[in-house]
Amino acid sequence: xxxxxxxxxxxxxxxxxxxxxxxxxxxxxxxxxxxxxxxxxxxxxxxxxxxxxxxxxxxxxxxxxxxxxxxxxxxxxxxxxxxxxxxxxxxxxxxxxxxxxxxxxxxxxxxxxxxxxxxxxxxxxxxxxxxxxxxxxxxxxxxxxxxxxxxxxxxxxxxxxxxxxxxxxxxxxxxxxxxxxxxxxxxxxxxxxxxxxxxxxxxxxxxxxxxxxxxxxxxxxxxxxxxxxxxxxxxxxxxxxxxxxxxxxxxxxxxxxxxxxxxxxxxxxxxx
Amino acid sequence: xxxxxxxxxxxxxxxxxxxxxxxxxxxxxxxxxxxxxxxxxxxxxxxxxxxxxxxxxxxxxxxxxxxxxxxxxxxxxxxxxxxxxxxxxxxxxxxxxxxxxxxxxxxxxxxxxxxxxxxxxxxxxxxxxxxxxxxxxxxxxxxxxxxxxxxxxxxxxxxxxxxxxxxxxxxxxxxxxxxxxxxxxxxxxxxxxxxxxxxxxxxxxxxxxxxxxxxxxxxxxxxxxxxxxxxxxxxxxxxxxxxxxxxxxxxxxxxxxxxxxxxxxxxxxxxx
Numbered sequence: 195x196x197x198x199x200x201x202x203x204x205x206x207x208x209x210x211x212x213x214x215x216x217x218x219x220x221x222x223x224x225x226x227x228x229x230x231x232x233x234x235x236x237x238x239x240x241x242x243x244x245x246x247x248x249x250x251x252x253x254x255x256x257x258x259x260x261x262x263x264x265x266x267x268x269x270x271x272x273x274x275x276x277x278x279x280x281x282x283x284x285x286x287x288x289x290x291x292x293x294x295x296x297x298x299x300x301x302x303x304x305x306x307x308x309x310x311x312x313x314x315x316x317x318x319x320x321x322x323x324x325x326x327x328x329x330x331x332x333x334x335x336x337x338x339x340x341x342x343x344x345x346x347x348x349x350x351x352x353x354x355x356x357x358x359x360x361x362x363x364x365x366x367x368x369x370x371x372x373x374x375x376x377x378x379x380x381x382x383x384x385x386x387x388x389x390x391x392x393x394x395x396x397x398x399x400x401x402x403x404x405x406x407x408x409x410x411x412x413x414x415x416x417x418x419x420x421x422x423x424x425x426x427x428x429x430x431x432x433x434x435x436x437x438x439x440x441x442x443x444x445x446x447x448x449x450x451x452x453x454x455x456x457x458x459x460x461x462x463x464x465x466x
Numbered sequence: 467x468x469x470x471x472x473x474x475x476x477x478x479x480x481x482x483x484x485x486x487x488x489x490x491x492x493x494x495x496x497x498x499x500x501x502x503x504x505x506x507x508x509x510x511x512x513x514x515x516x517x518x519x520x521x522x523x524x525x526x527x528x529x530x531x532x533x534x535x536x537x538x539x540x541x542x543x544x545x546x547x548x549x550x551x552x553x554x555x556x557x558x559x560x561x562x563x564x565x566x567x568x569x570x571x572x573x574x575x576x577x578x579x580x581x582x583x584x585x586x587x588x589x590x591x592x593x594x595x596x597x598x599x600x601x602x603x604x605x606x607x608x609x610x611x612x613x614x615x616x617x618x619x620x621x622x623x624x625x626x627x628x629x630x631x632x633x634x635x636x637x638x639x640x641x642x643x644x645x646x647x648x649x650x651x652x653x654x655x656x657x658x659x660x661x662x663x664x665x666x667x668x669x670x671x672x673x674x675x676x677x678x679x680x681x682x683x684x685x686x687x688x689x690x691x692x693x694x695x696x697x698x699x700x701x702x703x704x705x706x707x708x709x710x711x712x713x714x715x716x717x718x719x720x721x722x723x724x725x726x727x728x729x730x731x732x733x734x735x736x737x738x
Contacts, residue, residue, distance in 0.1 A: 203521065207514040233569040234648070234674060242479040242563045245517060246556050249475065252521060253552040256528055260545065266538050273532065280525045284518050291514045297505040376506070402506060 196280065199251035200287075206244045207291065208375060215366050220244035252280075264327055272326035279319035286310025290378075294402070299378035301387065305347075308380055312353070313346025317461065340440035341454060348433035349461040351426050354379040356464075359414060359423070370410035376402025385422035393420065434462045468552065471523035472559075478516045479563065480647060487638050492516035524552075536599060544598040551591035558582025562650075566674070571650035573659065577619075580652055584625070585618025589733065612712035613726065620705035621733040623698050626651040628736075631686060631695070642682035648674025657694035665692065706734045 204210075205218035212218055217225065224240030232239070259276055260269060290307045293299035299307070321338045322330075330338075356365055357372030358381060365371075372379060382401070386394050393416045400413055417423055441454055476482075477490035484490055489497065496512030504511070531548055532541060562579045565571035571579070593610045594602075602610075628637055629644030630653060637643075644651060654673070658666045665688045672685055689695055713726055 203517050207510070207517055209510060227567060230568075232567040234567055238479070238481060239563065239567050241513070243560065245475050245479055245520075246560045246563070248517075249520070249524065250553065250556045252524055253549065253556070257549045266542075270538075277525065277529045281522065284522045284525070288515065288518045291511065291518070295499060295504040295506055295511050296502075 196252065196255035196276075199248045199255060200283065202244045202248035202251065204287070206241055206248075207287075210375075218244070219247055259323075262327070268327050268329050272323050275319060275322045275326055279315060279323070282310045282319070283315040286312070286315070293378050294376055297398075299383050301380060301383045304378055304380040304383040307378075308347060308350045308354075309343070312350035313343055315346075317346030317349055317457075318342035334444075334446075337440065337444040337446070341437050341444060341458075344433040344440070345437035345458050345461060348430045348437065351380060351430050351433070352462055352464060354381040355423065355426055355430075358382075358417060369407060370405055370413060373401060373410065373413055374403070374405055381417065381422055381426050384425055385417040385420040388422055388425075389416055389420040430462055434458060468524065468527035468548075471520045471527060472555065474516045474520035474523065476559070478513055478520075479559075482647075490516070491519055531595075534599070540599050540601050544595050547591060547594045547598055551587060551595070554582045554591070555587040558584070558587070565650050566648055569670075571655050573652060573655045576650055576652040576655040579650075580619060580622045580626075581615070584622035585615055587618075589618030589621055589729075590614035606716075606718075609712065609716040609718070613709050613716060613730075616705040616712070617709035617730050617733060620702045620709065623652060623702050623705070624734055624736060626653040627695065627698055627702075630654075630689060641679060642677055642685060645673060645682065645685055646675070646677055653689065653694055653698050656697055657689040657692040660694055660697075661688055661692040702734055706730060 201213060202219045205213055206220045210218050211221050216222075220237075220240035220243065222240075223243040224236045227234075227236040227239040256273075256276070259273060262269065286307055286309070289303070290311055293303050293307065318339055321342045322335055325334055325338055354372065354377075357367070357377065357379065358370055360367065360369075360371075362369050368374065372382075378401075382397070386398060389397060397413055397416050400409060405413070437458055438455065441451060441458070444451070446454070473485060474491045477485055478492045482490050483493050488494075492509075492512035492515065494512075495515040496508045499506075499508040499511040528545075528548070531545060534541065558579055558581070561575070562583055565575050565579065590611055593614045594607055597606055597610055626644065626649075629639070629649065629651065630642055632639065632641075632643075634641050640646065644654075650673075654669070658670060661669060669685055669688050672681060677685070709730055710727065713723060713730070716723070718726070
């Protein structure tokens, strides 16, 4: 629910037209306004509706977790993690918006965005919330960080690769989607560092504008030739290895280890 | 904090440039972007920042109430009211956006918007939350509804009058602000019902666009002549009388009655 809320706002902020092949909230409302010939600006109507839907869902997310029916002794600690998660993802999102506007993200800044906006939000904190609801000890939460944070980083680095090299038929997103959106990902930051000055200028200048299939192919070539793609694959492998080693050292019971190992595999080896 | 959150989103949705004489969040960020000559669209940057600030504050509002330090036996019930309040104000806001887009709000629809977006949110629910934290009984909460809901309605009707007839030097808002924003208030709905067809057409056509001082004066005249202004004053008096009668019948102790009576006076007789 927090995620659905974030997506309504995220699509609006990014100016995304679609979400999983269907119109994004603000675009759907905008189209309704236009078709009905209502008063005022259709875009403003769509934006207002998406903002309000996101606000409503954010409230409901909180309400659902609080009212899940478990005792306050476990819901209270889970809510504290939920609060932290919400603040982290918002801060990560603003840092992302900020580095994109400034037109420059070094590898470290891109890695910080990735950590707060994605690794913690998608993997570490959800594990923490579930564990807290299960009455986890502080040591168990720490073990989940040692497993979940590198895994979450690997998960997002895979996403960055798919955002540039993914097959639209499989991902459901346009080719080179991240490039068109001008995302200053770790992959892009590494490529800008390692490419020749001419290639780096070309890549930098292309970020954030509409691109033909041919242009996407050229930019993919630059990122590949720079070594950034291979470097990200290496880092994904290292992070996954680290996550799995932490899982082995966690002392979790076998049933939990099996499920978490499947999660690690699904998060890092996916093609969508 | 919930209110600050709502304002950041509200100003963005309304396209308001200022808030209490200072730039609205999205406008301040937009200006920063423009001055720095950053990449991308300044308006989109400002909107993203305002959305994220509102999201952050909404989360913090929840966190602050939950962490206020009182026992769960009183914080739990207060949070349930807080949840309801949040859902009500979002629903009222969307109804408002919706009737403005449709270009027509009858008196009943305008009154529903007023009740959910303002009367409950500004007066009834805050009283309930405070009372719940004080360990109020269900009967006391009902008594606060009987007092707070009509008072809240009167409060917003006063606001509607000020939004059309208020003195910019006192309110800090442009003359005829609600007309320029195209707000379908109860006052406007009554005027459209009661004015001559020609006057109603003129008023209806003017809502939601930039207006000269002279045009504002003409529209004020139409609303005044229609009898809507006097009618709203009458309703304010009736609602306030009803609220005060409910207060007399509430059985609250004298100290509470004195404070609530002051609130009633401040909310309905104000000039700003």
